[in-house]
Amino acid sequence: MLDIIHTKLNLGLEKPVKLLHVTDVHICEASPLDEPWQQELMKERIGVFEREGNFPEKTPEEFFKESIALAKELGATLVVTGDVYDIHTKGNLKKFKDLIKHEDMMFSPGGHEYQYQIVRTLEEPDGYGAKMEAQLKEELPEFDLDFEVRQLGGVNVITANNALDYYPAYTVNRFEETLENGLPTIVFSHDPLDDKLLNKTEAYHENVKITKEEYEVSHRMLTALKTNPQVVTTFTGHNHVTREYEIEGKTHYLTGGLFKGVCRLIEIV
Numbered sequence: 001m002l003d004i005i006h007t008k009l010n011l012g013l014e015k016p017v018k019l020l021h022v023t024d025v026h027i028c029e030a031s032p033l034d035e036p037w038q039q040e041l042m043k044e045r046i047g048v049f050e051r052e053g054n055f056p057e058k059t060p061e062e063f064f065k066e067s068i069a070l071a072k073e074l075g076a077t078l079v080v081t082g083d084v085y086d087i088h089t090k091g092n093l094k095k096f097k098d099l100i101k102h103e104d105m106m107f108s109p110g111g112h113e114y115q116y117q118i119v120r121t122l123e124e125p126d127g128y129g130a131k132m133e134a135q136l137k138e139e140l141p142e143f144d145l146d147f148e149v150r151q152l153g154g155v156n157v158i159t160a161n162n163a164l165d166y167y168p169a170y171t172v173n174r175f176e177e178t179l180e181n182g183l184p185t186i187v188f189s190h191d192p193l194d195d196k197l198l199n200k201t202e203a204y205h206e207n208v209k210i211t212k213e214e215y216e217v218s219h220r221m222l223t224a225l226k227t228n229p230q231v232v233t234t235f236t237g238h239n240h241v242t243r244e245y246e247i248e249g250k251t252h253y254l255t256g257g258l259f260k261g262v263c264r265l266i267e268i269v
């Protein structure tokens, strides 16, 4: 059984809108085609998430399937904010593609979508970060990994990629263009707005080479999310715990990991 957290946003809509937010599934699958050390690692990591989730009754994959079914049952749009799998193995990618086949959802990646091992591969000095970004775009053509917007009941519902601890310029441009329609806006991303790395203003990953100018663009978006009154709130994951936090008088929401069976039903009325 999923543990459903209920959040209601009052925007004075004519017709209510429902969203089901899930994040941090951490499916740990490896295929015989994966490196032997990755196959071993995935067996170990299953145990890590079982313990962190206090031995939930279902596997991450089962919870993911259950949340897809629940969204349909409730007539809610499913929004997934990353770390669907634990590391980028062939087994995990295939599992993810099988699970999303014929299903409708919005998706923004987390850091783990870009990692092939547990320590941050973004720190590896071999161009891995950029290579993985390009690879993932090819492997998951079902989604625009950097930005998607749906106008639902007079609300901009956005997924914006900040998985590598900054908002890419493309994401920021699309976000700013979207705001021009004047509609109230809700943004889903992986990293919470109070994340330390997201708030840094200088290079911090060996392998994510972005310029000072690009940092400025990323921070323009971060500031808008915190202070622009058109942005109602944000929903994120990453920390695996459910919490609410306030910035500049605005409440933001973090949803716990789906591997624990947690999801959030958002009703906008």
Ligand SMILES: [Fe+2]
Pocket: 024, 026, 083, 110, 112, 238, 239, 240
């Ligand atoms: Fe995670």
Ligand SMILES: [Fe+2]
Pocket: 083, 110, 111, 112, 190, 237, 238, 239
């Ligand atoms: Fe994360």
